[in-house]
Amino acid sequence: MIFSSSVFLFWFLPWVLLLVWGVPQRLRNLLLTVCSYLFYGWANPAFVLLMLASTVVDFCCGLMLVSGQKVQEDGQYPALSRQVHRSRRQRLLLFCSVSVNLGVLGFFKYWNFGIEVWQQLLLQVSGTAVDVTGVLRVALPLGISFYTFQSMSYCIDIYRGQARATRSFVDFACFVSLFPQLVAGPILKYRDLSEQLRTRRVSLVSIGTGAAFFTLGLARKVLLANPCGEASDLVFAAEAPGFSAAWIGTVFFAMQIYFDFSGYSDMARGLGLMLGFEFPANFRSPYRAESLTDFWRRWHITLSGWLRDYVYIPLGGNRRGALRTSVNLGTVMLLGGLWHGAAWNFLLWGAVHGAALIAERVLNISVLTRGPCSLLPAWLICWIRRTLVFLFLCFTWVLFRCGSTAEIGVMLGAMTGFRDAGPAAEILWTVLLQPWFVGVFSVAAAVLWLAPESEEFLQRITLVRAAWVLLLLPLTVCMMSAQTRNPFIYFLF
Amino acid sequence: MAVRDMEMKSHATAARSSDALLRRCLGVIPVLLLGISILQAFADYSNREQRGSQLPEIAQVVAVVREAITVAAETNGGISARLLDANNVLRAGLADVEVLIEDQSLTRAHGTGFLQGLQQSFYSRGSDRVFQGTDGWLYLEDEIRSVTGRGPQMLQANPGSFQVLEAIAGLQRTLLAEGADLLIVPIPAKAAVWPEGMSGSEPRKIARPDLWLERFCQDLERSGIAVVDLWPLFREQQKADQLYCRTDTHLSGHGIELLAEIISRQVADRFAVQNDGVRVFEEQSVSVEMTGDLARMQTGSEELRETQRLRIVTELITSPLGASASLPVESQGYGDVLLMGDSHTLVYDAADLHAKGAGLVQHLTADLGRDVEVAGVRGSGVRGAYAQVVARETWRGKRLVVWCFAARELTVEADESRMWSGGRAGISR
Numbered sequence: 001m002i003f004s005s006s007v008f009l010f011w012f013l014p015w016v017l018l019l020v021w022g023v024p025q026r027l028r029n030l031l032l033t034v035c036s037y038l039f040y041g042w043a044n045p046a047f048v049l050l051m052l053a054s055t056v057v058d059f060c061c062g063l064m065l066v067s068g069q070k071v072q073e074d075g076q077y078p079a080l081s082r083q084v085h086r087s088r089r090q091r092l093l094l095f096c097s098v099s100v101n102l103g104v105l106g107f108f109k110y111w112n113f114g115i116e117v118w119q120q121l122l123l124q125v126s127g128t129a130v131d132v133t134g135v136l137r138v139a140l141p142l143g144i145s146f147y148t149f150q151s152m153s154y155c156i157d158i159y160r161g162q163a164r165a166t167r168s169f170v171d172f173a174c175f176v177s178l179f180p181q182l183v184a185g186p187i188l189k190y191r192d193l194s195e196q197l198r199t200r201r202v203s204l205v206s207i208g209t210g211a212a213f214f215t216l217g218l219a220r221k222v223l224l225a226n227p228c229g230e231a232s233d234l235v236f237a238a239e240a241p242g243f244s245a246a247w248i249g250t251v252f253f254a255m256q257i258y259f260d261f262s263g264y265s266d267m268a269r270g271l272g273l274m275l276g277f278e279f280p281a282n283f284r285s286p287y288r289a290e291s292l293t294d295f296w297r298r299w300h301i302t303l304s305g306w307l308r309d310y311v312y313i314p315l316g317g318n319r320r321g322a323l324r325t326s327v328n329l330g331t332v333m334l335l336g337g338l339w340h341g342a343a344w345n346f347l348l349w350g351a352v353h354g355a356a357l358i359a360e361r362v363l364n365i366s367v368l369t370r371g372p373c374s375l376l377p378a379w380l381i382c383w384i385r386r387t388l389v390f391l392f393l394c395f396t397w398v399l400f401r402c403g404s405t406a407e408i409g410v411m412l413g414a415m416t417g418f419r420d421a422g423p424a425a426e427i428l429w430t431v432l433l434q435p436w437f438v439g440v441f442s443v444a445a446a447v448l449w450l451a452p453e454s455e456e457f458l459q460r461i462t463l464v465r466a467a468w469v470l471l472l473l474p475l476t477v478c479m480m481s482a483q484t485r486n487p488f489i490y491f492l493f
Numbered sequence: 494m495a496v497r498d499m500e501m502k503s504h505a506t507a508a509r510s511s512d513a514l515l516r517r518c519l520g521v522i523p524v525l526l527l528g529i530s531i532l533q534a535f536a537d538y539s540n541r542e543q544r545g546s547q548l549p550e551i552a553q554v555v556a557v558v559r560e561a562i563t564v565a566a567e568t569n570g571g572i573s574a575r576l577l578d579a580n581n582v583l584r585a586g587l588a589d590v591e592v593l594i595e596d597q598s599l600t601r602a603h604g605t606g607f608l609q610g611l612q613q614s615f616y617s618r619g620s621d622r623v624f625q626g627t628d629g630w631l632y633l634e635d636e637i638r639s640v641t642g643r644g645p646q647m648l649q650a651n652p653g654s655f656q657v658l659e660a661i662a663g664l665q666r667t668l669l670a671e672g673a674d675l676l677i678v679p680i681p682a683k684a685a686v687w688p689e690g691m692s693g694s695e696p697r698k699i700a701r702p703d704l705w706l707e708r709f710c711q712d713l714e715r716s717g718i719a720v721v722d723l724w725p726l727f728r729e730q731q732k733a734d735q736l737y738c739r740t741d742t743h744l745s746g747h748g749i750e751l752l753a754e755i756i757s758r759q760v761a762d763r764f765a766v767q768n769d770g771v772r773v774f775e776e777q778s779v780s781v782e783m784t785g786d787l788a789r790m791q792t793g794s795e796e797l798r799e800t801q802r803l804r805i806v807t808e809l810i811t812s813p814l815g816a817s818a819s820l821p822v823e824s825q826g827y828g829d830v831l832l833m834g835d836s837h838t839l840v841y842d843a844a845d846l847h848a849k850g851a852g853l854v855q856h857l858t859a860d861l862g863r864d865v866e867v868a869g870v871r872g873s874g875v876r877g878a879y880a881q882v883v884a885r886e887t888w889r890g891k892r893l894v895v896w897c898f899a900a901r902e903l904t905v906e907a908d909e910s911r912m913w914s915g916g917r918a919g920i921s922r
Contacts, residue, residue: 006598007591011550014527042587046580204517211522230621237642239705274523423700424641427684430692431624431637436616466515473522478604481595484621 001042003267004221004480012039013271020275021202029174029197032275036177040142047141051177054104058151059172061097062165065090065158075167082161090159097155101148109145111138113342143183145339149306151176154190156310163191171197180271184264186282186302189309193277200276209458210273212469216454217266219472222480224447225259227440228252229487231432236401236411238428242421245428246414248441250394253401255444258287260489261300266454280305281455287393287448290385292353292360295393303339307332326362330354340400345408349399356392386449533599550594557586613791623791629739629799630690631787636682636742637691639901644705657903658712660879661896665718667888674764674893677713677720678756679900680744680837681706683737686727690739696732701725706900721759723752739799741785742899743840746803746851752837753856756895760861764893773809774859775819778802783847803841803848806855822855828864829890832857833882834897835874838867853897866891874898 001008016035023031041048066077080086086094115135122130154172157163166172175193235241235249265282272279282301289295296304312332318325330351337350373381398415402408413419431437451457457465537549565579595601612618617625624632645657665675685703689696701707701724710722727736727748736748744752781801788797807819824832832838832854842852854867868887870877875898881887888894 001591005591005595006600007594009526010530010533010598010600011594014523014530017523018527042591043584044580045583045587046576204520205513207523208516208519212516212519215522227621234638234641237638239641239643241641422702423704424702426699427637427688427691427702428641430688431641434616434618434624436612436618439616461512461515461519463511463515466519469519470522473525474604475608477600478608481598481601482605482608482621 001039003264004218006481007042009477009480017274025199028276029168030170032179033170033174033177036174036179036182039179040177040182043142044139050104050108050141050144051147052173054101054148054151055173055176057100058097058154058176059166059169061093061155062158062172063167065093065155066165071167077165077167079164080158080161086159094155094159098152101152105144105148108138108141110342111136146185146187147176147182149187150189153306153310157189157191163189164194166190166194166197178272178277180268180275180277181279184261184268185300186265186268186279187306188279188302189306192280196277202274202276206273206276209461210270210275212270212458212461212466213273213454214267214270215469215473215476216457217263217268217270218480219476220259220263220266220447220454222476222483223472224440224444225256225263226483226485226487227437228256228259228444230485231437231440232256232401234428234431236407238422239424240410240419240422241414241428242419242425243414243417245421245425245432246411247394248432250398250401250411250415252441254287254390254394254397255441255448257397257400257489258283258448259444260487262453281453283453284455285448285453287390288386289389290382292356292389292392295389296353296357303336307336311335322362326358329357329361333357343403344405345399345402349396352396352399529599533597536599537597549597550590553590553593554587557583557590560586609791620791623787624684624691625791626691627693628690629797630687631740631785631791631797632684632691633742633787633901636899636901637684639904640682640685640703642705642904644703645709645903657875658716660875661713661718662716664879664883664888664894664896668891668894671888671891673888673891675718676756676759676764676893676895677718678723678752678834678895678897679706679709679720679903680752680897681724681727681900683742685724687731687737699728701728703900706903709903719759719763721755723755726755727751738783738785738801740788740797741783741799741847742787743785743837743846746781746801746841749837749841749851749853750804750856752897753853753860756857756897757860760893760895769862772862773811774822775807775809776804776859777807778804779848779851781848801847803851804856805848805850806859807850808858821850822858824854824867825864826866827890828858828866829892830857830861830863830865831868831882831888831891831894832865832897833868833874833878833887833894834870835878835899835902836869836871837874837897837899838869839871842867857895873902875902 001012003009012035019035020028020031037048037051040051066080069077069080072078115137119130122128154163154175158165171194172190175188175190175197178188181188229252232249232253235245236253238245238249241249262283269279269281280302284298284301286295286298289298312328315328315331316324317328331354333354334347334350337346337348337353340346340349376384395412395415398411399408402411410419414421561579561582564582565575568575568578609620622634624634624637626632661675661677668675681703684691685701685706688699688702703724706724707722710720713720730736730751734747734751735745736751737743738745779802781803782798783801784798791797806822808822809817810820811817836846838853840846840852841848842850842854846852854865858865866887868878868882868885870881878896878898882894
């Protein structure tokens with residue numbers, strides 16, 4: 001079930017909200033958990049069992065990590081002391097939780113990729129192709145990367161003394177399965193949500209704000225991401241798009257992925273608010289970043305935060321010298337690439353970002369603030385930087401978007417002018433230049449670089465803003481009904 | 494100063510209270526969604542007789558769950574096999590429920606037309622499935638994508654997808670064993686043959702845009718499979734005559750006649766099936782005013798009509814006593830030529846496809862002088878037609894099988910696997 005569908009908007013959501021608001025506080029988490037399992041099981045009921053198993057393992061590990069501790073007056077276990085060394089048993093329990101989660105993620109996400117790599121390796125070594133038709137193939141459960149990371153962070157936080165273990169299985173199951181953010185984030189940490197799981201208030205103000213967030217997110221998805229995707233799909237599928245079409249297609253893809261994912265995050269935050277939860281922001285106008293480091297502080301913030309807290313800092317962060325910092329940065333970006341999908345292109349995408357971040361850090365790139373460039377007005381320097389970062393991102397989005405090295409070659413070749421346009425390029429141009437795509441491109445560009453993010457927009461609500469939200473709703477719903485394609489990119493991760 | 498501070502404070506308080514009030518007002522959004530949900534239920538209830546149930550969506554969910562339980566109980570094998578089977582039934586059933594909900598939704602019934610009308614007025618675009626060219630020319634977006642795309646190699650690279658080349662080669666082997674021949678006729682896309690209709694430019698010499706189709710035909714030829722590459726012939730002819738409908742995905746009446754002529758010429762050159770010239774056919778020219786499928790897909794263009802000149806074929810039968818009568822030509826199950834494929838094999842010979850008696854089967858019968866059986870499907874002329882012909886063994890007793898389909902079909906599945914869609918996660922309508 002995806003948010004931009006009739007089944008969610010008119011069948012699932014209103015009734016779930018009504019039920020959740022209607023039941024007593026103590027039953028809300030149970031009801032939410034049941035609804036979230038229904039939401040998740042809609043696409044493939046079997047995978048509900050997998051999520052349940054992951055939840056049970058982490059819940060039990062969490063309880064066992066704090067066994068021996070005295071329950072406090074509020075009925076909760078205290079956080080483990082950070083000064084005390086952890087016992088062998090506790091280390092073993094943490095290892096158990098992390099390995100089960102990574103094992104599940106590895107098996108479901110990387111098994112097929114492993115077989116392909118193994119097949120290619122054998123082909124290279126022995127020169128003969130290996131028949132893998134009888135070998136087990138695994139279907140990817142939706143959102144597995146999101147909920148395993150979330151579930152895993154619970155035990156790590158308890159072990160580190162940063163979170164208190166819960167005694168309520170329902171609360172924990174609710175945290176793992178919470179439907180607004182289950183399949184595409186934002187990635188939550190238990191410590192940020194534990195209080196809200198126990199006591200939260202739903203008010204008319206939070207419902208209204210949540211509904212506005214949801215509407216803006218839905219509008220981003222339906223009115224901007226889907227049409228941008230239509231144009232980018234056309235170009236990325238082309239045999240020889242040529243220089244201009246390749247660039248336009250790539251920019252359309254950059255727009256699509258941003259509006260798609262940020263729209264989803266806004267919808268998730270809005271749904272959370274309507275249910276009484278406050279989720280962290282996941283995007284902060286990333287294409288307005290003036291450096292790559294800045295970009296990663298604005299793009300998929302909760303994943304960057306997760307990798308920082310659970311990978312980068314444990315590896316030593318930036319405290320062990322320049323070389324080690326670079327290695328850590330590279331490792332985190334490679335893992336970030338691999339997190340997105342089991343394919344060489346994602347790995348390459350992560351590696352290129354890692355290398356660029358290292359280069360930016362080592363070379364301390366600030367060319368535009370030195371020498372004659374320093375005479376330029378600040379706003380111009382800012383826009384030049386933004387443009388350079390965006391151009392770099394466009395190149396890397398090609399790696400992200402293309403499924404094979406041949407496709408990457410076609411697109412990058414066209415974008416750099418090394419590959420000429422094919423005979424169908426004129427037809428491609430005719431389609432891309434139709435008024436509809438020109439209109440979509442202009443509006444999307446204006447929203448990207450000039451309009452405020454949803455959070456900023458909803459910071460203060462005026463009559464005009466409220467009217468705008470209310471106008472967007474019917475427009476978006478009508479558009480949603482008229483569209484024949486409605487993908488959600490991050491569902492695949 | 495104090496007065497100014499107080500004024501500022503009172504402004505801030507007023508802004509805060511109006512902000513909170515407006516936020517509360519926005520709480521109407523979930524109520525609106527609930528309202529639509531209730532209206533939907535009322536609409537379902539009032540159409541209960543037509544739809545067969547008071548709440549068809551709920552009824553279908555219940556039916557799916559029941560079926561899954563039955564499958565789990567009746568499947569032979571261990572518990573995991575039972576659960577897997579039941580899960581597959583649930584998955585497929587719930588996906589169908591979702592499609593039903595989308596199709597029957599009130600917003601689709603009432604909102605789509607309104608929005609497409611708006612788009613049509615502002616952007617000359619009434620649907621995301623149709624490209625509006627100039628001078629009344631409409632093009633299917635899928636077809637354009639197939640022309641500019643990489644062709645069917647993606648399809649072949651995906652082990653889970655239908656392997657066209659294997660299917661064609663398999664059918665060829667079966668037919669050869671039976672002493673019959675196979676002729677493949679992929680119909681090039683309108684956008685490849687007549688791109689001038691998209692941009693309104695003057696006809697000129699162009700390089701072939703769908704190079705992959707040329708490669709595909711060459712591959713088939715190399716494998717010893719007879720194929721007709723229509724693009725050069727169609728392109729040349731399109732400049733003089735209109736071979737494609739403006740508002741429809743199919744060939745025009747003249748295009749169908751030319752296609753039949755090309756096929757029969759190929760047959761005469763290559764195969765043992767020859768016209769013995771004994772039978773006499775007559776043609777009667779008629780004008781048909783029609784609204785094509787593309788115009789119907791595109792809101793605001795339903796009234797867009799075009800006129801086709803068709804030639805209705807009849808056979809002149811003379812009795813031994815000398816009396817003669819013109820009888821309609823129809824698909825004949827005993828004919829030794831089988832025409833299989835998509836709706837190109839049916840157009841102008843079906844009540845819902847603009848006319849009767851002027852289709853490919855009639856013109857082919859007249860040109861070949863032999864009875865032709867049609868195995869045409871509405872939908873996939875590659876996968877669907879193949880499945881139907883193989884399952885029913887329609888090829889038995891034939892001397893020639895002509896497999897005719899829109900070339901775009903060779904790329905459709907490839908496109909789906911390439912698109913970031915959601916084949917797996919999103920909705921395909």
